[in-house]
Amino acid sequence: MVRNPRLEMLLRKQRAKTGVSDPRWTARQYKSMDAALRPIRAFLRDPELLRDGEPLKYFGGMLPREFLGNWLICAASYAADPDSRLHFTTDPTGGDGLLYNTTTKQPYPTEHVVVPRVTDDGENRATEELIAAGVAHKLSKGREYARGMNLIVLIDGYQHRVEWNTGTAAQLLPPNDFASIWVAGRSDETADHVDFSVTRLAPVEPGLDMFFRVRITATGWQTTHLVPPALKPDEVLRSDALKLIASVEPATFEQNGVRKPF
Secondary structure, X not given: OEEOHHHHHHHHHHHHXXXXXXXXXXXXXXXXXXXXXXXXXXXXXXXXXXXXXXXXXXXXXXXXXXXHHXXXXXXXXXXXXXXXXXXXXOOOOOOOOEEEEOOOOEEEEEEEEEEOOOOOOOOOOOHHHHHHHHHHHHHOOOHHHHOOOEEXXXXXXXXXXXXXXXXXXXXXXXXXXOOEEXXXXXXXXXXXXXXXXXXXXXXXXXXXXXXXXXXXXXXXXXXXXXXXOOOOOOOOEOHHHOEEEEEEOOOEEEEOOEEEEO
């Protein structure tokens, strides 16, 4: 892991406006997406660790599920934009992590919530309703708190394939001021790989489908940009019904005709 001096400077400037300064602030990030994948593989082998694991002391107190969620959004960004240089870092201000664009030097704060497969009262509600409830729970902190935040909803289906209707989920979202709302959940698993679906529910941009499959294997990872078929209100989006838009394996990339490691 390495410090991110540029991000630290930006955060210090932002906090200096409020009269608060702390020289101990540090923003840490892994050297590459591949390097950050190593602890994720350990999380995937132990779903309880992913669900209820203790904060990662070596990575700013980020929870394992927050670590995974931030990594998945960055991985999806590579299929949406092959030139993406989105990474995730710890948040020196105490948040759930920052998405950081290394090209524009812009940090994007994140907030995370887990959607349980079964509610506290034992009721097994529809996933779409639970997503909306998770968003509403975060809004209980106030709309001002949500303003500018990027909410990442992780579906607690770590050991099961999760299917849900994205259109219905988007319609059920309460009014909010989040900069964006993303939903991620396990969609498939074999002896060779684990797939996660990653979807941006809000904001909705006509003609821009934000559905991705992130595949994690023993040796690497791959992101695929998908377009869903037209769905009726009572239909469920199945991963095998998605059509391929583009697929990238960003462990390496082309730069000036020379293939370099990411």
